[in-house]
Amino acid sequence: MKIRPIELKDNEALAKAIRSVLVEMGVPKVGTAYEDKELDAMFEAYQPSRSQYFVVEDKGVILGGAGISPLKEGDPSVCELQKMYFLKEARGIGMGGKMIELCLQFAKAEAFKLCYIETMPNMENAQKLYRKVGFSYIDHPMGNTGHCSCPIWMTKALV
Numbered sequence: 220m221k222i223r224p225i226e227l228k229d230n231e232a233l234a235k236a237i238r239s240v241l242v243e244m245g246v247p248k249v250g251t252a253y254e255d256k257e258l259d260a261m262f263e264a265y266q267p268s269r270s271q272y273f274v275v276e277d278k279g280v281i282l283g284g285a286g287i288s289p290l291k292e293g294d295p296s297v298c299e300l301q302k303m304y305f306l307k308e309a310r311g312i313g314m315g316g317k318m319i320e321l322c323l324q325f326a327k328a329e330a331f332k333l334c335y336i337e338t339m340p341n342m343e344n345a346q347k348l349y350r351k352v353g354f355s356y357i358d359h360p361m362g363n364t365g366h367c368s369c370p371i372w373m374t375k376a377l378v
Contacts, residue, residue, distance in 0.1 A: 220309065222321060225272040225284065227262045232281040233274060234259050240283070240304040246339055246368075255365065261286075261302070269298070269329045273321055275309050282309040285318040287326045290335055293362035298331040303345070315348050323352075327377050334377055335361050337369035349373050
């Protein structure tokens, strides 16, 4: 398996993989990443300044990914770890930790001071990983992500 920056050719396979994981996890289709417009055009969505998305690929098959982007309608020093989802084949092998490390390295290089993430209550393994790498729970959402169905919010200082 390799991690690399997203390419235009990845859009369709990545959207399918992310939606598959969201359905598997029982995530509502409304108020979550499932309905995000950029999900079908992830390469284009991560072209703006201070944004980057990485995919996990194995033998030409996209198994998931994760990205960093400025928090929408948030403080410019805050980024969001976004759309970190993996198919079963890429889970439980340390890929999530590697992906977070890569995303946070990018965030620090872009001078972000705080990283924000939203998730679902039933995504306990993800929360465990976030806590392990230094994220802490907060009691309110930040920015305007459009993910009103995600009631778990966490942040990590990057300084």
